[in-house]
Amino acid sequence: MKLVYSGKTKDVYALESGNYLLKFKDDVTGENGVFDPGANTVGLTIEGAGKAGLKLTKFFFETLKEKGIPTHYIDANIEENTMTVKPATVFGEGLEVICRFKADGSFLRRYGKYAEVGQSLDAFVEVTLKDDDRLDPPINEDALDMLGILSLEEYQELKKLTKEIAGIVKDELSNKGIELHDIKFEFGRDQENQIILIDEISGGNMRTYKNGVYIEPLKLEKMMLQD
Structure with missing residues (x-):
């Protein structure tokens, strides 16, 4: 797989299948060491934040899938902090x-x-x-x-x-x-x-x-x- 983008809270890799792999980081957005979901800079690193974010994301995306809401979600690997998604x-x-x-x-x-x-x-x-x-x-x-x-x-x-x-x-x-x-x-x-x-x-x-x-x-x- 090939790294195509390194973001604030996730890295994105291209897979040979044409899909993408998101690797969740422990970095969260904020300012001056205070978390803020609306901030556009990485404010702090919280150990376990990536795995926690992925677990919740998996839960919510699978809930949306059951309700027929269109998303890019395919599956998630909690142990590796990764999520496979469709191209968009x-x-x-x-x-x-x-x-x-x-x-x-x-x-x-x-x-x-x-x-x-x-x-x-x-x-x-x-x-x-x-x-x-x-x-x-x-x-x-x-x-x-x-x-x-x-x-x-x-x-x-x-x-x-x-x-x-x-x-x-x-x-x-x-x-x-x-x-x-x-x-x-x-x-x-x-x-x-x-x-x-x-x-x-x-x-x-x-x-x-x-x-x-x-x-x-x-x-x-x-x-x-x-x-």
């Missing part, structure tokens, strides 16, 4: 799609004049460009269409999928008494040009709380899968 192309140079149920993180930093901490939001969908140099700027559907990144029709499909998937994750978490504040997804197009969920679904992609107390990524995996 990203929109432009990559988009991040956030679904927010509570005001937190960058939403508060931008809209704190009007929003309160923990204020309820109705599955608000926000799209940002993956652009470290410009701090991942938010972008709306009109600009995505005008810049040739995503058509208006594709945006509606993306938004619908985001809300549906976030709702499934939220329900699974609530079964364990865990509250989801926000979650970040990535999407791409498969070889049939269908929009599919890519990347991962783990504690490193979401903010969760139980009884008002923030849950760290490693603890989330234990609370979800080891009870």
